[in-house]
Amino acid sequence: RLFKATLTAKAVRVPLLKDGPTEFWTYNGSLPGPLIDVMEGDTVEITLHNQLSQPTSIHWHGLPVPPSQDGNPQQAIAPGQKITYRFTLPEGSAGTYWYHPHPHEFTAEQASRGLAGGFIVRAKQDPLAGVPERLLILSDLKLDHMGQIAPNNSDDWMNGREGQFVLTNAQNKPTVHFDAGGRERWRIWNANSARYLRLQLPGSQLALIGTDGGLLEHPITGLTEHVLAPGQRIELIVDAGKRRDQGKLIAAVYARGKMGDVAPDKPLDILTVDFSRVATGQVVSLPARLATIKDLGRPVAQKRVVFSEKMTMTNGQHGMQFLVNGKEYDMHRIDLTSRVDEVELWEIVNQSDMDHPFHLHGTQFQVQSREMDGVVKTESYLAWHDTINLKSGETVRIKTVQHWPGIRMFHCHILEHEAVGMMGQLEVV
Numbered sequence: 001r002l003f004k005a006t007l008t009a010k011a012v013r014v015p016l017l018k019d020g021p022t023e024f025w026t027y028n029g030s031l032p033g034p035l036i037d038v039m040e041g042d043t044v045e046i047t048l049h050n051q052l053s054q055p056t057s058i059h060w061h062g063l064p065v066p067p068s069q070d071g072n073p074q075q076a077i078a079p080g081q082k083i084t085y086r087f088t089l090p091e092g093s094a095g096t097y098w099y100h101p102h103p104h105e106f107t108a109e110q111a112s113r114g115l116a117g118g119f120i121v122r123a124k125q126d127p128l129a130g131v132p133e134r135l136l137i138l139s140d141l142k143l144d145h146m147g148q149i150a151p152n153n154s155d156d157w158m159n160g161r162e163g164q165f166v167l168t169n170a171q172n173k174p175t176v177h178f179d180a181g182g183r184e185r186w187r188i189w190n191a192n193s194a195r196y197l198r199l200q201l202p203g204s205q206l207a208l209i210g211t212d213g214g215l216l217e218h219p220i221t222g223l224t225e226h227v228l229a230p231g232q233r234i235e236l237i238v239d240a241g242k243r244r245d246q247g248k249l250i251a252a253v254y255a256r257g258k259m260g261d262v263a264p265d266k267p268l269d270i271l272t273v274d275f276s277r278v279a280t281g282q283v284v285s286l287p288a289r290l291a292t293i294k295d296l297g298r299p300v301a302q303k304r305v306v307f308s309e310k311m312t313m314t315n316g317q318h319g320m321q322f323l324v325n326g327k328e329y330d331m332h333r334i335d336l337t338s339r340v341d342e343v344e345l346w347e348i349v350n351q352s353d354m355d356h357p358f359h360l361h362g363t364q365f366q367v368q369s370r371e372m373d374g375v376v377k378t379e380s381y382l383a384w385h386d387t388i389n390l391k392s393g394e395t396v397r398i399k400t401v402q403h404w405p406g407i408r409m410f411h412c413h414i415l416e417h418e419a420v421g422m423m424g425q426l427e428v429v
């Protein structure tokens with residue numbers, strides 16, 4: 001099957017909150033961008049038409065697409081131009097992805113102005129077919145006193161930008177009505193530039209069934225919360241059980257080591273879940289096996305990536321540099337080299353005082369272990385990730401493999417950090 005679409009990046013004014021229209025940058029005037037919902041095996045052909053005042057590109061976050069089709073910073077198109085991306089989704093790629101711009105230096109600004117959309121790849125055989133699905137694309141919004149998208153201040157550039165609102169599918173604190181059948185499958189995107197989402201639904205336990213790149217082998221049940229770092233996605237099963245009340249999905253306070261003199265974080269209501277229409281609450285048990293994940297196997301090469309920060313002083317102004325292996329991003333420099341189809345062990349080290357979500361383009365990887373204060377914890381289950389959080393002082397070891405020659409980005413997914421240079425380039429040969 002061929003899926004064809006055009007995404008026109010353009011500014012539109014949307015009366016989103018009560019105080020009159022806000023100018024957003026959108027794909028096709030839609031907030032979030034149009035959902036792309038396709039099947040494994042499909043070929044996708046999407047034309048981007050740039051009607052912005054800046055260069056732009058579309059990056060297919062998490063998807064296995066060749067580097068030439070992945071919207072790298074080198075491949076941004078000028079205002080007025082068009083580009084067509086074409087790729088085929090392989091077997092086994094079913095999962096919850098997204099797309100957003102990736103032009104040099106403008107990714108953070110364009111994403112926080114509204115340019116981002118969901119991308120779902122469905123399996124031909126889905127073990128959860130028939131469970132009603134809810135899509136929750138969560139995105140942060142920072143407005144100024146005129147109700148317009150505020151520019152970044154120096155705290156935003158240092159800690160990453162957080163706004164007054166966390167929207168759900170571009171709505172502020174909506175109420176969703178839970179399915180009468182008593183069970184739903186939730187796909188949740190953290191499309192925020194920088195805000196971590198420590199998600200809780202007090203009164204209900206959650207079952208984690210999927211990560212960035214698709215279903216887990218087995219559900220992990222009985223969870224009271226899950227921390228979703230910027231860029232990450234999860235799939236959950238939510239059961240009403242005996243509830244017939246109004247629940248609240250909240251983002252509890254998550255300490256990520258913000259620097260400077262910033263206001264303390266407060267918990268935030270994301271949305272209300274109305275369970276009153278649940279009729280049965282008699283749910284059948286979840287399938288014990290959701291998917292088969294093949295261990296990537298023995299790595300044949302190693303890489304080390306170190307995140308760090310450095311205080312700077314220019315003209316009496318304090319600033320912060322965010323570094324990957326001691327350097328800021330340079331689009332003309334190759335930082336690491338890998339070979340096609342070789343499994344590698346990457347050791348990612350966070351020497352910074354702040355959490356940073358590590359993201360690698362073009363592939364899904366597996367976490368092998370996490371190390372904190374000299375204690376190594378082997379990951380207890382297999383899962384596919386493209387973005388993984390590193391706490392301050394933490395080391396995460398991942399197994400990863402690239403399938404096409406070309407240039408891939410790896411970076412911090414706090415988008416302001418990416419914009420100021422917390423990014424490197426991998427050349428696959």
Ligand code: C2O
Pocket residue numbers: 059061100102231359361409411413
């Ligand atoms: Cu979601 Cu390099 O990005």
Ligand code: CU
Pocket residue numbers: 059060061062359360361362
């Ligand atoms: Cu990406």
Ligand code: CU
Pocket residue numbers: 322355356357412413414417418422
């Ligand atoms: Cu960062």
